[in-house]
Amino acid sequence: MTLLSVQNLHAYYRTEAYGISRTVRAVDGVSFDLFPNEIYGVAGESSCGKTTLIKVISGSIKHPLKAFEGSVNYNFGDYKVDMLQISQSELRRNVRWKRISYVMQGSMSVLNPVRKVIKTFEDIVDTHEHITDKNEFLQRTRTHVNRLGLPTDVLNAYPHQLSGGMRQRVAIALATVFQPALIIADEPTTALDVVVQRGVLHMIKDIQAKSNNTVLLVTHDMAVHANVADRVMIMYAGRIAEEAPTESIFNAPLHPYTQHLINSLPVIGEKSTKASLKGSPPNLADPPSGCRFHPRCPYVMDECRTVAPDLISVKERHRVACHLVKEGSQ
Amino acid sequence: MSANEKLLDVQHVTVEFHIGGLLAGTLLTAVNDVSFSLESDKPEIFTLAGESGSGKTTLSRLLLRDLEPTRGKVLFEGRDVSTIRKRAEFIEFMKQVQPVFQNPFDTFSPLRRVDAYLFDTVKNFRMASNRRDAARVVDNALRNVGLSLDEVKQRYPHELSGGQIQRVSVARALISEPKLILADEPVSMVDASLRMEIVNLFKKLRDEQGVSVLYITHDLATAYYISDRIGIMLRGYVVESGPVEDVLERPAHPYTQLLKESVPEPAPEKRESWAKHIELGTTEVKEYGRIGCKFAGRCPQVMDICREADPPDIQVGRQTVKCYLYAEHVETPQAGAQP
Numbered sequence: 001m002t003l004l005s006v007q008n009l010h011a012y013y014r015t016e017a018y019g020i021s022r023t024v025r026a027v028d029g030v031s032f033d034l035f036p037n038e039i040y041g042v043a044g045e046s047s048c049g050k051t052t053l054i055k056v057i058s059g060s061i062k063h064p065l066k067a068f069e070g071s072v073n074y075n076f077g078d079y080k081v082d083m084l085q086i087s088q089s090e091l092r093r094n095v096r097w098k099r100i101s102y103v104m105q106g107s108m109s110v111l112n113p114v115r116k117v118i119k120t121f122e123d124i125v126d127t128h129e130h131i132t133d134k135n136e137f138l139q140r141t142r143t144h145v146n147r148l149g150l151p152t153d154v155l156n157a158y159p160h161q162l163s164g165g166m167r168q169r170v171a172i173a174l175a176t177v178f179q180p181a182l183i184i185a186d187e188p189t190t191a192l193d194v195v196v197q198r199g200v201l202h203m204i205k206d207i208q209a210k211s212n213n214t215v216l217l218v219t220h221d222m223a224v225h226a227n228v229a230d231r232v233m234i235m236y237a238g239r240i241a242e243e244a245p246t247e248s249i250f251n252a253p254l255h256p257y258t259q260h261l262i263n264s265l266p267v268i269g270e271k272s273t274k275a276s277l278k279g280s281p282p283n284l285a286d287p288p289s290g291c292r293f294h295p296r297c298p299y300v301m302d303e304c305r306t307v308a309p310d311l312i313s314v315k316e317r318h319r320v321a322c323h324l325v326k327e328g329s330q
Numbered sequence: 331m332s333a334n335e336k337l338l339d340v341q342h343v344t345v346e347f348h349i350g351g352l353l354a355g356t357l358l359t360a361v362n363d364v365s366f367s368l369e370s371d372k373p374e375i376f377t378l379a380g381e382s383g384s385g386k387t388t389l390s391r392l393l394l395r396d397l398e399p400t401r402g403k404v405l406f407e408g409r410d411v412s413t414i415r416k417r418a419e420f421i422e423f424m425k426q427v428q429p430v431f432q433n434p435f436d437t438f439s440p441l442r443r444v445d446a447y448l449f450d451t452v453k454n455f456r457m458a459s460n461r462r463d464a465a466r467v468v469d470n471a472l473r474n475v476g477l478s479l480d481e482v483k484q485r486y487p488h489e490l491s492g493g494q495i496q497r498v499s500v501a502r503a504l505i506s507e508p509k510l511i512l513a514d515e516p517v518s519m520v521d522a523s524l525r526m527e528i529v530n531l532f533k534k535l536r537d538e539q540g541v542s543v544l545y546i547t548h549d550l551a552t553a554y555y556i557s558d559r560i561g562i563m564l565r566g567y568v569v570e571s572g573p574v575e576d577v578l579e580r581p582a583h584p585y586t587q588l589l590k591e592s593v594p595e596p597a598p599e600k601r602e603s604w605a606k607h608i609e610l611g612t613t614e615v616k617e618y619g620r621i622g623c624k625f626a627g628r629c630p631q632v633m634d635i636c637r638e639a640d641p642p643d644i645q646v647g648r649q650t651v652k653c654y655l656y657a658e659h660v661e662t663p664q665a666g667a668q669p
Contacts, residue, residue: 045521046492131344164382193381193548199608220522223594225550227604245599264526265596266555268578272557276527280491 002055002075003181003198003214004034009070011056012034022203023026026052026065028238034182035088037212038231041116043222043261049238050218054184057216058100059083059091062116065088066197074099079296095129101175103185103204107167110174111159117170118155141174143149147210148173153191164195176207215306226250226272231317234258237292240311244318254320256297287326291323297323337370337509337542338393342404345388353513360388361568363402368510368544370407373536375543377553377574379589380563386546389563390514393544394429395420406510418596425455428503432515433494438487442555444498445482448472448505455506471501474539476529493524500531510533514546529556550593554578562586565624567640572649586626623653631655 008031013024026049034040055065057072061084063293072083072132076099086095112120112195122131122139143276150169158169168188175183184206185191189197205228208215217229225232226246229271233243234257253259264274282288289297294304301324311321345361351376362385368376370372378386391397393404397571404411406427414420431437436647452456458464469479474499487519496516503511513532517525529552535541547553551589553560561571570583581587594604609628620626628637635654644656 045523091522115373168343188564194550194592195381195588195608196593200605200606205605221594222522223596226598227594227601242441250596250598261522262596265521266529266551267595268551268554268590269592271555273530274526276525276530277523280494281521281523 001079002033005034005045005071005073005075006033007031007071007073007075009056009067010055011052011061011065011067011070012066014066015064022285025054025209025287026284029285029319030235030238030240032233032240032243033212034216036181037208037228039170039208039215039217039228041225041232042216042218042235043220043232045220045224046237047281047284048235050235051186052238053145053235054186054216054218057083058102058184059086059095062200065164072124074182084238085107093128097124097175097180098178099180100184102178102184103168103183103188105187105190106325107164107171108159110171111167113159116156116158117162118208121155121174121177125177127180144177145173147274148207163196164192168192168196168200172200172207177213179211180213182214182216184218186218186219187220189219190219197224204228218267222265234261238284239292240319241293241323242318242320242322243311244320248318254314254318254325255293255322256299256324257293268304274330333526335370336367336405336543337407339367339403339405339408340389340393341365341403343389343399343404343406345385345392345394345397346400348545358478359566361385361399363585364563364566364568365402366387366561366568366571368542372530373542373547374558375532375536375556377545377547377560378559378563378568379550379553379560381548383565385561385566385614386548386563387514390429390512390544390546391462393512394427395423397452421455425506426508427510427512428506428508430500430503430511430513430516432498433480433519434489434492437521438495440487443484443486444490444580445479445484448482448502451502451505454512457505468501471504472498474504474529474535475501477501492520492525493527495530496520496524497531500528500535504541505533512544512546516545517552518547518549525552535571543574547558550578550589562589565620567624567652569625569652570649572647576648580647582646582649582656583625583653584629584631584655588603588628 008029009027010029012026013026015022030053037112043242044206051316052065055061061067067084073081074081081095085264111117125137141155145152146153150173152164154166158212167242176301189200193198201266206213230245231245232249233283234241236257242258249258253262260277266274277296291304291309294300301323309321309323311319343361344359344362347358347360348355349358368374378389380386392399398412410424411472438627449464452464452467453550458467465479472478472482477485477497482498517528520528532543536543545557557574559572559579560574561568564585566629570577570586575585578590581590591603622638623641624635626632633654641652641654643650
């Protein structure tokens with residue numbers, strides 16, 4: 001059973017001003033499946049389309065973003081939904097926060113700075129399930145927060161009184177009040193220090209292990225994926241470069257971009273010189289022809305400049321888009 | 331300047347901020363009795379690492395003379411920087427010490443061409459007498475970072491990639507031929523594929539141009555990669571300092587041990603140790619106000635004495651550690667590492 005199936009998704013930003021139209025191909029032919037009970041990592045540098053992908057699959061498509069082609073289908077068991085067709089009211093009533101929730105990078109912008117944390121919980125719960133019994137709500141929230149390992153005091157604190165890591169964990173607690181089937185975490189630890197990052201990621205792993213739901217973890221930090229994700233997808237310029245279980249991505253990467261990402265990571269205890277990629281990230285309004293990685297690829301061939309490689313399966317659950325790799329080969 | 335003078339000598343510097351009301355406020359000690367120095371004859375990269383709120387940025391503002399220390403002195407080439415009063419002297423000082431900031435897109439105004447900043451810097455420091463000379467100086471600085479004036483001329487910040495614009499930012503700092511570059515989180519806003527480009531650039535500047543770099547970061551992996559020496563900061567204190575290999579391979583202070591353990595390694599087979607449960611502090615102000623060692627609340631090896639008075643600096647091998655664990659009988663760091 002798949003929880004989410006994305007097929008050949010093309011989502012572009014199209015702006016028109018004074019008769020000049022400009023199209024930014026942020027997500028250009030992406031297909032992947034999410035299964036229940038896994039942590040799926042999405043990696044890639046800024047402006048590679050990670051955030052656009054999240055916007056589309058969470059149903060937050062607003063002008064100038066538009067999905068031009070493809071499908072996004074969820075199967076929550078008792079409830080199936082096509083994200084590209086769903087109405088806003090239906091989305092708000094049945095999907096958002098109850099089945100899909102979202103953890104953002106800046107927890108400070110999620111929590112209302114002039115209200116206590118408990119009030120933010122109240123707002124969210126009241127919007128989705130009308131609160132009739134206040135005591136029961138308080139009891140339930142306390143149990144929920146304790147279950148996640150946070151002290152009950154945080155509920156009566158204002159956001160500024162909490163440390164950055166605690167705020168981010170409160171944001172995660174908020175995102176999990178309704179036990180959603182899918183938690184989307186967009187760079188949840190990027191602004192945090194290593195120790196706090198570790199604590200926050202532990203909490204995400206814990207929640208996932210307890211409730212067997214799916215976490216979509218987006219971060220550019222490959223070391224985080226190595227420690228948290230079950231499967232990892234590497235995006236480059238709006239397309240999937242490689243997708244595989246975490247062990248394969250790190251121990252046997254096939255795409256030159258993935259290889260670079262992993263080999264360039266500095267590691268404590270090793271001082272050899274690490275190279276950086278030549279060139280700069282592509283402009284998605286005018287992407288390179290053929291394989292989009294070809295201007296920066298150390299192994300570029302003639303074929304790469306004209307023909308875009310298909311995403312092929314090399315073995316079970318390992319897909320890669322590169323002319324160097326042939327179907328079924330290793 | 332005599333031969334044994336230090337390039338930069340920070341002596342027992344303390345910075346206190348008054349927070350809250352005029353009468354009822356409290357003192358927050360952002361930097362507490364910090365000392366370190368950089369040699370003048372041997373260029374090196376010195377890293378100050380620590381979590382947010384540890385006083386790293388306050389310290390860098392102090393060195394740029396943006397703040398005055400409450401107590402202590404900062405000597406640059408033997409001169410106390412707080413005695414610099416005249417504009418000409420200040421320009422002379424800024425010529426030697428140049429900053430590189432965190433977010434290159436904030437450093438440059440989006441409405442101004444980036445080369446204008448480079449020419450302004452040449453003009454401010456009187457590095458050239460006419461436009462053609464100025465162009466030569468700018469081009470030289472840009473070539474040091476792997477760019478050229480032709481690539482940057484007439485370009486706005488948004489036309490350059492994050493890595494390129496951060497390199498322009500470093501080139502701007504190089505124009506006045508400084509002896510010291512203060513880089514405050516220079517790679518945290520740069521894409522992963524371009525990060526090593528900036529980091530390698532600092533290495534190159536040290537080796538080829540003889541520029542010392544004070545690298546301020548929370549990223550221990552890049553710190554290990556480029557620096558010669560490192561100081562780990564916690565709540566205003568430098569808790570451990572020494573050669574980077576010693577400090578990060580065999581950390582002595584329990585806080586450094588925790589920091590090092592928490593750096594996720596890009597190796598899925600090593601997940602286990604990283605996944606070990608840790609305690610996090612709830613609020614930040616609590617730790618600042620703590621008497622004694624600031625880490626006592628989270629330390630796995632806490633003793634009674636830790637909560638009573640500040641631990642002294644103790645020499646363990648080549649490291650200087652601020653921890654009672656090493657006070658009387660000097661243990662080996664390996665033995666101390668077992669909780």
